[in-house]
Amino acid sequence: MNVVTVRSRRLEYSETTRQALVNSAVELFTRYGYADTSLDEVAKRARVTKGALYHHFSGKRGLFEAAFAEVETKVMGRLGEIVRGPGDPWESAIAGLRAYVEVCLEPAYQRIVVHEGPVVLGWERWRQAEEGFSFGVLRSAVENLVVSGELDDLPVEITTRLLFGALSSAATVIATSPDPRKASADVTRSIDRVVEGLRRRPTPDPTDNR
Amino acid sequence: MNVVTVRSRRLEYSETTRQALVNSAVELFTRYGYADTSLDEVAKRARVTKGALYHHFSGKRGLFEAAFAEVETKVMGRLGEIVRGPGDPWESAIAGLRAYVEVCLEPAYQRIVVHEGPVVLGWERWRQAEEGFSFGVLRSAVENLVVSGELDDLPVEITTRLLFGALSSAATVIATSPDPRKASADVTRSIDRVVEGLRRRPTPDPTDNR
């Protein structure tokens, strides 16, 4: 007798079906966007009917959330280990930025998470979801820099939002550029410059200008 | 033929009807978003039928573009004169940034232009439209700073995109914050810090020569 979990064949089938629906959804949402993707088509690609879809998800938005989570979890693997990697915090933060721009180039991430996420889920719901994913990682990176004294103690939440917005725009620029390689280089240069400007300077200059 | 343009009463009515439709669209798109706004409702608020709507606009997206343009033109008035105002370029640029954040706080601008614009119109079409509006203004401001030597000669297009993205995020943060006054102060502080970091420093930096 099996002492461990007795995963019934039934549940296995069910899980497979659900995964097929999610995969189909990610693909179609990425290609055609939320509005121009029909649930019948999603179901058809997964070789089931709408009945199965509505059994597994609450509706179109529910399916979208599942697709969102799917894309994010896949992304988090790569991103997390880079940021949490060993070495000087400044270096790994920079590496994290570059990695995140890379991630943003993924069509699925860009469309589902960055562009349509806030619109479909509503900004507040999207923010909550992001808390446990990319945004959370980025913020903890910024937090590390502030703690380790690399950044002036700006409000972490706000600064991270600004960075997040800038990086998303950056990725979109690269993705839609006719010459992505050059665009990518330019973007990296600009971002490095911005972040370098934020770095705490040894010379004290409290509210210097004017 | 008449030398003076005789604006017929007919055309006047027509223009009024069109304007009523645009106003109705701006209101409903702002409140419920693009997807959850029905054309019948838009027409009803304008006290006409869908026939009139389709006479004036190519469809739902056409109506959205008109609403987009309406919001942008209203905004441009305030924004343009600030940026093009007299005085030192750095000061007026900073003033422009603050003004733009203010603009972004307008619910209509935030929802129609910032959030749903890229999704509904598609990013490329949105970018083209923005060229003649806020983004264009922001970029010319950045260009001025580079020309006047206040900013290192970073690629203007990219840098402006980054700024644009950061500012939009900033505005969203303020708008959804439970304490908008504090959020606004924090945001201003962060932005000032970022921009200040970008400012060309008179003393040559060890890493950044020239």
Place this chain on the structure above:
DNA sequence: CACCGGTACGTACTGTCGGTATGTCGTAAC
């Protein structure tokens, strides 16, 4: 083995909404 409860779907239908085709009325030109 027979029976049964529930899960995992499939099928058929409804309501809403974007879009179209067509009709109508008033104004302006001749």
Place this chain on the structure above:
DNA sequence: GTTACGACATACCGACAGTACGTACCGGTG
């Protein structure tokens, strides 16, 4: 007065999200 046309209204179609209900099949119980 007739004609032409612009500015709408009305009626309808097709697509699609969501619902109601039926069904097959698995797993447990006696």
